Amino acid sequence: MFCPFKLSDEGIEMQFATNHLGHFLLTNLLLDKMKQTAKTTGIEGRIINLSSIAHRYTYCRKGIRFDKINDKKGYSKKKAYGQSKLANILHANELSRRLQEEGVNITANSVHPGVIMTPLMRYSSYLM
Known part of the structure; x- marks a missing residue:
């Protein structure tokens, strides 16, 4: 959280790779099994992504700047976290939209868990 600029082993900005792409990949690897389980058991599946109120503090109001994900020169640790x-x-x-469209009994949500002081906050000088 709010870490200095670094690239993952795959060459992607670390906060985006860790906070989003890893979870995106895991979700997609499990999705077919979740759909099958929801269909055969009738039990609703749930996908919950942890987000943050920090999503409001990105590089621009237009969304994610995919063309500059790995831009060290313009890097802001807080904005990169918000972007992720x-x-x-x-x-x-x-x-969620796609699952509803398919009629699949799975919900997808994102939640802000609140601010919790842990060692994860070691790079933050203040609370957002």
Whole structure:
């Protein structure tokens, strides 16, 4: 959270890779099994993405700047974090829309858990 600029082993800005792409991949790897389970059991499936109120603090009001995800020169640790959390919200919203359209008994949501002081906040000088 709010970490200095770094690229993942795959060459993607670390906060975006960790906070969004990892969860995006996991969700997609499990989705077919979740759909099958919801259909055969009749029990509603749930996909919950942790987001943050920090999604409001991105590089621009136009959304995610995919063309500059790995831009070290223009990097802001707080804005990069916000951008990764905005991606979680947009993913949950679109996934929810698609699941409803397919008639699948799975909900997809994003939630802001509140501010919790943990070692994760080590790079933050203040609360947002």
